[in-house]
Amino acid sequence: MxxxxxxxxxxxxxxxxxxxxxxxxxxxxxxxxxxxxxxxxxxxxxxxxxxxxxxxxxxxxxxxxxxxxxxxxxxxxxxxxxxxxxxxxxxxxxxxxxxxxxxxxxxxxxxxxxxxxxxxxxxxxxxxxxxxxxxxxxxxxxxxTGHPLVHQMAAMVAKGMLGDIRIVDMQYTHGFNAGDDDSADAVKWRTNPATAGATFVLGDIGTHLYYLSEVVLPHMQIEKLLCDRKAFIPSRAPLEDHATVLMHYDNGARGRLWVSSVNAGNMGSQRYRFVGSKASIEWSDSHPDQLIYQVQGEPERIMHHGMPYLEAESLAVDRMGALHTEGLGDSWSxxxxxxxxxxxxxxxxxxxxxxxxxxxGIKAGTEGVRWLENCVRSADAGAAWVAYE
Ligand code: NAI
Known part of the structure; x- marks a missing residue:
């Protein structure tokens, strides 16, 4: 602790x-x-x-x-x-x-x-x-990615509690840019390639999904991906306000990722589901205190942060202890x-x-940018499958 x-x-x-x-x-x-x-x-x-x-x-x-x-x-x-x-x-x-x-x-x-x-x-x-x-x-x-339940997920995967990982399903969406008013400073630079880079939502929120998946699944590498991106507000093009990415991993697993800032009315923020051959886990930063653990053929379990039944890797980075909310501020700390x-x-x-x-560190930052480069290469080729480089 x-x-x-x-x-x-x-x-x-x-x-x-x-x-x-x-x-x-x-x-x-x-x-x-x-x-x-x-x-x-x-x-x-x-x-x-x-x-x-x-x-x-x-x-x-x-x-x-x-x-x-x-x-x-x-x-x-x-x-x-x-x-x-x-x-x-x-x-x-x-x-x-x-x-x-x-x-x-x-x-x-x-x-x-x-x-x-x-x-x-x-x-x-x-x-x-x-x-x-x-x-x-x-x-x-x-x-x-400092949240103790992220490290619980990583420990459960490493210890084989899910079996072989088959499906990775991730979503980070909100609706703050559903309208076409991009005049606020923080939106203006995000929707201009000169100031944002080659992506909008992929870089802005998708890199969070990608890095968290690297923390939980460090043994898996992407072999190829397909990225389909679109600017629903045309003035944002060539940058996207919505994208879906399909990924094939080197262990045969399949991944699906959705990022959007035009998911009107949605306040869901981030959601992760990792499906293995024996069991699945699901975590969302809307309810960060809880990790859903589903073993095939058994009743669903909801695990709470800070509880002694969690893995040592999770308890070691817990701050608040069970019963009390542990959230984003604790994670940043x-x-x-x-x-x-x-x-x-x-x-x-x-x-x-x-x-x-x-x-x-620098490697995590670099891999985020590499993932973006691959996404853009695929999207610009008409949402084609591309070998991961
Ligand atoms: P913002 O536009 O709201 O704020 C930028 C701030 O930087 C302003 O205070 C501005 O005056 C200042 N600034 C700009 N250029 C400067 C310069 N040359 N020297 C000194 N100050 C300068 O932007 P926001 O949303 O805070 O994003 C900043 C960065 O943080 C971006 O790279 C963004 O992707 C990232 N970000 C990361 C988040 C995370 O969860 N890790 C969440 C939100 C943003």
């Missing part, structure tokens, strides 16, 4: 680029990072609007002279101080991730970056090489803690720890 006790050498001096007052995801980062005293927020270039960013930073408790106008100023200011930041989170629109991450790494600063990590696998590989050369960590905030432990190990030169330590 995680109880806030320190597991790293010292609190990390932490900064943020983006995630300002009007940013959608910034508070999730602060919720994750500031929970256990593992990080201290000491600097930021929080906002494109520098005055608003400074005012916001001061209200968060950051010293005014460490609320910077741009990320370049942040790097210049922080590298000039003895107590400069150890790590910076990048919570800005997609097209800025690559440039900001590279600049931070070149300045010797660890990075925690939003998904989708970059636009291309080639960019991911360049940054992986740079981080390795500098001895720095890149974490990626796939925030849902685990992700931030695991990345802090990776940074701490890297700083101590403990490569053995890093060999087995689980956290979403």
């Amino acid at each position: 995680i109880n806030g006790e320190r597991t790293t050498s010292r609190p990390l001096r932490w900064g943020m680029v983006g995630g300002g007052r009007t940013g959608q995801v910034g508070y999730k980062h602060r919720t994750g990072a500031l929970r256990d005293g593992t990080y201290q927020l000491v600097a930021g270039a929080f906002d494109l609007d520098a005055d608003r960013g400074r005012d916001f930073g001061v209200n968060l408790g950051v010293a005014e002279d460490r609320c910077y106008t741009t990320y370049q100023d942040l790097i210049a200011g922080e590298t000039g101080r003895e107590d400069g930041v150890d790590v910076v989170s990048v919570a800005t629109p997609n097209f800025t991730h690559f440039e900001i991450t590279k600049a931070l790494l070149n300045a010797g600063i660890h990075v925690i970056c939003e998904k989708p990590l970059f636009f291309t696998v080639a960019e991911c590989e360049e940054v992986a090489a740079l981080a390795a050369e500098k001895g720095l960590i890149v974490g990626v905030t796939y925030g849902f 685990n992700i931030y803690l695991w990345i802090a432990q990776a940074i701490d190990a890297k700083t101590r030169g403990d490569e053995d720890f890093l060999k087995t330590h689980h956290y979403p």
